[in-house]
Amino acid sequence: xxxxxxxxxxxxxxxxxxxxxxxxxxxxxxxxxxxxxxxxxxxxxxxxxxxxxxxxxxxxxxxxxxxxxxxxxxxxxxxxxxxxxxxxxxxxxxxxxxxxxxxxxxxxxxxxxxxxxxxxxxxxxxxxxxxxxxxxxxxxxxxxxxxxxxxxxxxxxxxxxxxxxxxxxxxxxxxxxxxxxxxxxxxxxxxxxxxxxxxxxxxxxxxxxxxxxxxxxxxx
Ligand code: DX5
Ligand code: ZN
Numbered sequence: 621x622x623x624x625x626x627x628x629x630x631x632x633x634x635x636x637x638x639x640x641x642x643x644x645x646x647x648x649x650x651x652x653x654x655x656x657x658x659x660x661x662x663x664x665x666x667x668x669x670x671x672x673x674x675x676x677x678x679x680x681x682x683x684x685x686x687x688x689x690x691x692x693x694x695x696x697x698x699x700x701x702x703x704x705x706x707x708x709x710x711x712x713x714x715x716x717x718x719x720x721x722x723x724x725x726x727x728x729x730x731x732x733x734x735x736x737x738x739x740x741x742x743x744x745x746x747x748x749x750x751x752x753x754x755x756x757x758x759x760x761x762x763x764x765x766x767x768x769x770x771x772x773x774x775x776x777x778x779x780x781x782x783x784x785x786x787x788x789x790x791x792x793x794x795x796x797x798x799x800x801x802x803x804x805x806x807x808x809x810x811x812x813x814x815x816x817x818x819x820x821x822x823x824x825x826x827x828x829x830x831x832x833x834x835x836x837x838x839x840x
Contacts, residue, residue, distance in 0.1 A: 624838040625651035625814040626831055627685050627794070630676060631667055632765045632818030638672075641822065642679045648831040652685040652707070654796070654816045657700075659690035662714050663763035670696070670703040677704025685814075687735060687796065689762050690714065694721055701728040709733030709756050709794075712740055722751045733794070737762065738770050742780040750788050754814070755780055760797030765818040769798025777810040801833050808838045 628650050633641035645653060655673055660666040677684055683706035690696065693710040700708050708730045715721050718734065725732035733754035736742065738761060745755065757776050760767035777793055784791040792813040799807065800820035807815060817834060824830035 623813060624808050624835075625792075626834050626838070627652040627654040627814055627816045628821045628827075628831060629654040629656060629765065629796070629816050629818035631656040632822035634822070635668070638676065639679060642676060644827050645831075646679075646681045648828045649835045650682060650831045652683050652814070653680050654818075655684050655686045655705075657686060657688050657690060657696075658763065662691045662711065663689045665763040670699045673700075673705075674703040680704070683707065685709070685733075685794075685816075687733075687756060687762075687816075688714075689735075694724060697721075697724050697728060701730055705730055707731040707733055707754060709735050709754060711735045711737070711762075712744065713737055719748055719751060722748065735762070735796070736776075738772070742776050742783055745780075746783060749784050749791070752788065752791060754792040754794055756794040756796050756816075757812075758797055759795050759799070762797070766823075767798055769800075769803055774806065774810045777807070777812055781811040799834075801830070801837060804834050805837045805840065 656667050658667040684704050685707040686705040687709045691714050708725045722732045731753040735756035759770050759773040794814035795812045796816040799815050799817045821827050821830045
């Protein structure tokens, strides 16, 4: 058994066959659904919104891990909860009052996550680390699937684990962007707990098997 979690990113699914894609994740050894919400402002793309997420939640048999790539996310926390979120992750760069936002997420009964863009140092989380359930380290610039993994992420994983050590040992470290069978083992070795995988799962010839392989290499 392992504590490492695999979270396929629905952004890479075929939206015209969404029900089949959800069933694939349900039947696979995946742990969570990763749901990417974009606003065209915080990131230069728009994915889908809460009505689509709610439709996904109706069929999903695993928790929804929601990654809000939107400015001023406080406006949508209730919507996000109502649409079925278990984990709500906001961007550090999009929150003026991050501590307040994390409290609001907890008051809704959700796990609270903070995502860091590739340029944002983990040290900026020092004074709020005890209030976070999950940190999502972006290993690509957010907005699009299928981009190349940024190697510096390994260093950030180690730095983050050291920052949380003794203060928040239950912290989950999630890595999002460019994750595949090629780097999964090294990521968990560095200290990652949750691997988000979009194109490496949904574009695979056999997506269920791709999830199985990610699970296998992180269980060794
Ligand atoms: C990017 C999203 C990711 C994306 C990952 O902005 O946050 O979750 O779906 O896709 P891949 O795994 O293809 O890099
Ligand atoms: Zn994401």
